[in-house]
Amino acid sequence: MTRGSLTARVLLLATLWAVIALVAIAIVISQLYRNGSERAFADLLRAQLNSVINTVSINDNGQLAGRPQLGDLVFDQPGSGWIWLVEPLTDVSGPRLSSVSLGQQDLDVPTLAEVPFDQRYLRYYPASDGFGNQLEVVETEVELDNQGRAARFRVAGNRDVLDDEIAGFSRNLYIALALFGIGSLLVNAVAILYGLRPLDHARQALGRIRAGEADQLDGAFPREIAPLAGEINALIDANRRVVERARMQVGNLAHSLKTPIAVLINEARDMTPAHAKLVRAQAETMQAQVQTYLDRARIAAQRGSVLARxxxxxxxxxxxxxxxxxxxxxxxxxxxxxxxxxxxxxxxxxxxxxxxxxxxxxxxxxxxxxxxxxxxxxxxxxxxxxxxxxxxxxxxxxxxxxxxxxxxxxxxxxxxxxxxxxxxxxxxxxxxxxxxxxxxxxxxxxxxxxxxxxxxxxxxx
Structure with missing residues (x-):
């Protein structure tokens, strides 16, 4: 169909380009949103880690003290996947501090060799809790006094929440782009069909010429098609002149040969019967054959005309x-x-x-x-x-x-x-x-x- 239809070819190419462009846009926007969401998620965990660090200290008994309040109830909900945890290190006694959401469980923590600290003395790694939540953990170690006593601080966020948010955004994005794409394709189809209407008009004008209803392409054509219409009209005029010239030449030739052959036939009457019959027969045959070839020449000239009806x-x-x-x-x-x-x-x-x-x-x-x-x-x-x-x-x-x-x-x-x-x-x-x-x-x-x-x-x- 694309070989035989310019409209189908343009529509197909426009559709393919629109589909490819929209898919590429969807992938790029989705990836940009994912990257931005992950950065924002990491920034949130780091901000919460700083809040925990600022609220924990060493008491007179050399133990960890403090009760961080991060302003989010998810840290007080068991199994929420949002956790903060402070563990004592050198010269610090007593139990660890943790959010209610962790309970008595421990986090699966990689070794420092597997995930080292970065330049800001932070390290990020995935983990999981006992409730099956996939977590993103940020960790650091901080000295809490001038005696060098330190603690390890961890804040974990529920990765599933982030993934669900990204998936929801991507789903809505795909739906919006699909609706936009369908609308764009419809608008493109209307625009293409409208833009190619002059070609339909030209085809109909050619059909009228073939049907003998017109002798040239009539109508107002766009600037891109007008030269083609002018060339076709010039070709039709040239064809008409060729046919007329061929008819005139055939008529002239027939008239010039008609008299000599008629003279031969008349002169045969004065000959002996045997010779007269022979000459008359041959002259009549010549006359018929000349007329036949003249007719063939005339027909060949007329056959090229698109106006023969x-x-x-x-x-x-x-x-x-x-x-x-x-x-x-x-x-x-x-x-x-x-x-x-x-x-x-x-x-x-x-x-x-x-x-x-x-x-x-x-x-x-x-x-x-x-x-x-x-x-x-x-x-x-x-x-x-x-x-x-x-x-x-x-x-x-x-x-x-x-x-x-x-x-x-x-x-x-x-x-x-x-x-x-x-x-x-x-x-x-x-x-x-x-x-x-x-x-x-x-x-x-x-x-x-x-x-x-x-x-x-x-x-x-």
């Missing part, structure tokens, strides 16, 4: 009426469906092809000739509709070998009938030049059916 029904009905007047002993009928069929060819070429077929059918028919037109392939995108015209007679007909022989140039299977043997070959050439086809088949009436398939433009009910 002919309504089939009037041509068929007119030819049937003429042939009925010329052959009063035969019945002629026209069966046309659809009536509004339009063929992509010149009217005179259609008349020449059908005229040859109907005239040929009239020569061999016993009582009736029927001309039928049917749609055999409906129009699709990039393809033309195809119509088939059958000219059936109720004569003797031909076998398979005779049908193949009949379409050869100059071949006459019945010498008793007048003609040059070029009619069916001319029809075949006209069909080929217009990218159609010609074939002979057995008619339902028992005679011969000449089937001419030609490209069409449109049909209307």
């Amino acid at each position: 002919t309504e089939a029904a009037p041509v068929i009905e007119r030819l049937v009426r003429v042939m009925a007047k010329l052959n009063r002993d035969l019945e002629f009928a026209a069966d046309i469906d659809p009536q509004a069929a339009v063929l992509a060819m010149e009217a005179q070429d259609l008349e020449e092809a059908l005229g040859n077929l109907i005239e040929n059918a009239a020569k061999f028919a016993r009582s009736k000739v029927v001309v039928r037109l049917r749609l055999v392939a409906a129009r699709k995108d990039g393809q033309r509709a195809m119509f088939r015209i059958d000219v059936d007679d109720d004569g003797q007909g031909l076998d398979e070998a005779g049908m193949k022989e009949a379409v050869k140039r100059g071949r006459r299977l019945d010498e008793s009938k007048p003609g040059t043997g070029l009619g069916l070959s001319i029809v075949n050439e006209i069909a080929s030049e217009y990218q159609g086809s010609f074939a002979l088949a057995r008619a339902q009436t028992g005679g011969l059916s000449a089937r001419l398939t030609l490209p069409g433009v449109e049909t209307e009910a």
Whole structure:
């Protein structure tokens, strides 16, 4: 689909870019928030550690004394995962001090070799308590008096709370970006479709030209498309001039050859019968062949025109009426469906092809000739509709070998009938030049059916 549709290609690329950009933005923002939250968490633990240090001292008995109040009830709730702990070191006697949340448990503390102190004499490490909470611990050692007596201070925060907060933020971020992305894609789709509408207008204008409703691209196009429309109009004008020039040259050539050949035929009358017959026959053959090649040149010039259009029904009905007047002993009928069929060819070429077929059918028919037109392939995108015209007679007909022989140039299977043997070959050439086809088949009436398939433009009910 992307190969055949510019709109689909642009929408696909815009969608891919939007998805990639939004995913990247989500990852970056989520990571930045995580880093900021972890820094803030570490700063909070360090501030609480300083508060604990400031409220603990050595009493007269050489024991730890003090009751830190950190302003947060989570330190007084068992199993909350928020803990402070002070342990005596050198020359300090007595029990340790700890928050209610720790109870009688101990923290799983790594050795100094595993996690050393940093430049500020602090060390951070993960731990867990007896309630299954994942903790983040900050630890330091401080001298409490001028006698060098010291204690180890620890403050632990519940890491699960931090992770839950980060996960909640990321979840809300992803939802917000997803909604924003969907909205952006819809807006982009509308903008792209609106921006590409002039191309649709150009396509419709070309369709009107192909349908014979217009002879150039009409309408106001954007600056980016206007040069293309101008070039197409110039090409159509050049094509029209080429066709007109070819028609004029063909007419001039036909007129210049017509008189010499007519002179030869007239002069043959004064010759001896044997020579006259030979010269007349050869001159008539020359005349027919010259006309054939002139017609082919004319058709080749007209085939390149995008404006060649002919309504089939009037041509068929007119030819049937003429042939009925010329052959009063035969019945002629026209069966046309659809009536509004339009063929992509010149009217005179259609008349020449059908005229040859109907005239040929009239020569061999016993009582009736029927001309039928049917749609055999409906129009699709990039393809033309195809119509088939059958000219059936109720004569003797031909076998398979005779049908193949009949379409050869100059071949006459019945010498008793007048003609040059070029009619069916001319029809075949006209069909080929217009990218159609010609074939002979057995008619339902028992005679011969000449089937001419030609490209069409449109049909209307």
